[in-house]
Amino acid sequence: MLTGKQKRFLRSKAHHLQPIFQVGKGGVxxxxxKQIAEALEARELLKVSILQNCEEDRETVAASIVRGTGSELVQIIGRIIVLYKESHENKQIELPVKG
Incomplete structure (x- = not known):
C-alpha cells in the first residue's frame, strides 16, 4: 500500500508521461x-487513458486493471489512470521512505 507521500512523489513523476494504453468500447x-502488466514490469509507472466510448466507469476500469496486474492505483484524474508497480528486473524509481 502506498502512503500519501509516495503517491505525491509518483504523481509528480507521472506528470510528463503520455498514456500508452487506451480502454475503449470493449472495456478491459x-x-x-497482460500487456499492461508487461509494460509495468518494464516502466514501473504508466498512464492508461479511458476513451469516451468506454461503457464502464473509470473506477471500475481502474479496479479491474489494478486487480489483474497486482499494481497500485496512484490516481485517477479525468479520464487518465496512473498506475505503479515495483519492477523485479528494471527497478528505476526509488520511492520515499514510509513514515
Missing amino acids: NDNMI
Whole structure:
C-alpha cells in the first residue's frame, strides 16, 4: 500500500508521461491486462487513458486493471489512470521512505 507521500512523489513523476494504453468500447480484457502488466514490469509507472466510448466507469476500469496486474492505483484524474508497480528486473524509481 502506498502512503500519501509516495503517491505525491509518483504523481509528480507521472506528470510528463503520455498514456500508452487506451480502454475503449470493449472495456478491459485479459490481453490488455497482460500487456499492461508487461509494460509495468518494464516502466514501473504508466498512464492508461479511458476513451469516451468506454461503457464502464473509470473506477471500475481502474479496479479491474489494478486487480489483474497486482499494481497500485496512484490516481485517477479525468479520464487518465496512473498506475505503479515495483519492477523485479528494471527497478528505476526509488520511492520515499514510509513514515
